[in-house]
Amino acid sequence: MIMKKVILFLYQLFIFAPIFVLATIITAVTVMIGCLIGDRTFWGYYPPRLWSKLACRLALCRIKVVRHGKLDPAQSYVFIPNHQGAFDIFLIYGYLNQNIKWVQKQELRKIPFVGKASEIAGHVFVDHSNLKSRKETIIKAEEQLGEGSSMVIFPEGARTDTGKMGRFKRGAFVIAKEMGLPVVPVTVNGPYDLMKINTYLINPCKLELIVHEPISTDNLSDENMSQFIDNCREIVYSGLWEKYR
Numbered sequence: 568m569i570m571k572k573v574i575l576f577l578y579q580l581f582i583f584a585p586i587f588v589l590a591t592i593i594t595a596v597t598v599m600i601g602c603l604i605g606d607r608t609f610w611g612y613y614p615p616r617l618w619s620k621l622a623c624r625l626a627l628c629r630i631k632v633v634r635h636g637k638l639d640p641a642q643s644y645v646f647i648p649n650h651q652g653a654f655d656i657f658l659i660y661g662y663l664n665q666n667i668k669w670v671q672k673q674e675l676r677k678i679p680f681v682g683k684a685s686e687i688a689g690h691v692f693v694d695h696s697n698l699k700s701r702k703e704t705i706i707k708a709e710e711q712l713g714e715g716s717s718m719v720i721f722p723e724g725a726r727t728d729t730g731k732m733g734r735f736k737r738g739a740f741v742i743a744k745e746m747g748l749p750v751v752p753v754t755v756n757g758p759y760d761l762m763k764i765n766t767y768l769i770n771p772c773k774l775e776l777i778v779h780e781p782i783s784t785d786n787l788s789d790e791n792m793s794q795f796i797d798n799c800r801e802i803v804y805s806g807l808w809e810k811y812r
Contacts, residue, residue: 579769583625594618595680602687608716611688612666619661626654626761627771632662633806636751636780640665643717644751644781645743649732649803650721651811652758658774659719659753670708670720670739689716708742718742722796730759730811735800740784740792749781752799754806777806 594614601610623630638644646667648659660667669690676682676692686692691707708718720739727733743750757774779802787795804812 575771576768583769587622587625590618590621592680595684598684599687602689607687607689608666611668611690612716615660615688617661619657619659622657623654623661623774626769628654628757628761629773630658630662631773631775633775633777635778638665638751638778638781642749643746644749645739645746646717646719646751646753647722647735647739647799647803648719648753648755649807650723650726651730651755652726652762652764654758654761654774655721655726655755658755658758658776662776663719663753663778665717667719668708668716670718672725691718709746722800726764727759728764732800732804732807732811735796737792737796740787740796740799743784744787744792747784749783750799751781752779752802753777754779754803756806756808756811759811775808779803779806 594617597614598610601607601614644665646659646663646665648655656669668688669685670693671685671690673692676686708720718739720742722735722739723733724736725733740750742748754777755775756777757772760770760772761774762769782799782802784795
């Protein structure tokens, strides 16, 4: 067991980290240049998608994708996944197979190369401590959805500390309601174990992405909003592995 940990640490230090950092810089520069001189919808999605798949493979993960419903590539959706860890982004970006924009924490804007590339690509940053910022987030998200992209929003707001799923907040559902877009529950399994919170060490494991059927928001109102959110949470919860329940 000790020898395995040593080998894994050396792999991460001398193979995973150098390749991942180099790939991150190349991807970020490609996105920034591509979005400035070309089609932002293309350059803001396809290079990061390849980068995300590389990250999952470099982490020596086994990937499983389950699709319960067929998504229309020409339709915009609001995807609502549970948030287990840092690799949620790579798993979803790489394997959802839908052109997406992210609503993400303001702190991620400070990451060298990645933050600027995300801004240029049209991803939306939110300051959870600022009510005005949260309102501006809704406006910016609606602008991106208006361009034909789909949006990924973690309704829990932050990653889990325990592996268990938290309460869903209203923001993602308000955006879907105002734009008249279907909501797609997504279940993520595995990233919590792959990289524990407050550490950068990887623990290769199986990752699973479950894409549930789209849910119409045509009849969604302020009166039934809470029930709608609870139903969506139950769908996400239904796909969780037993140890995350």
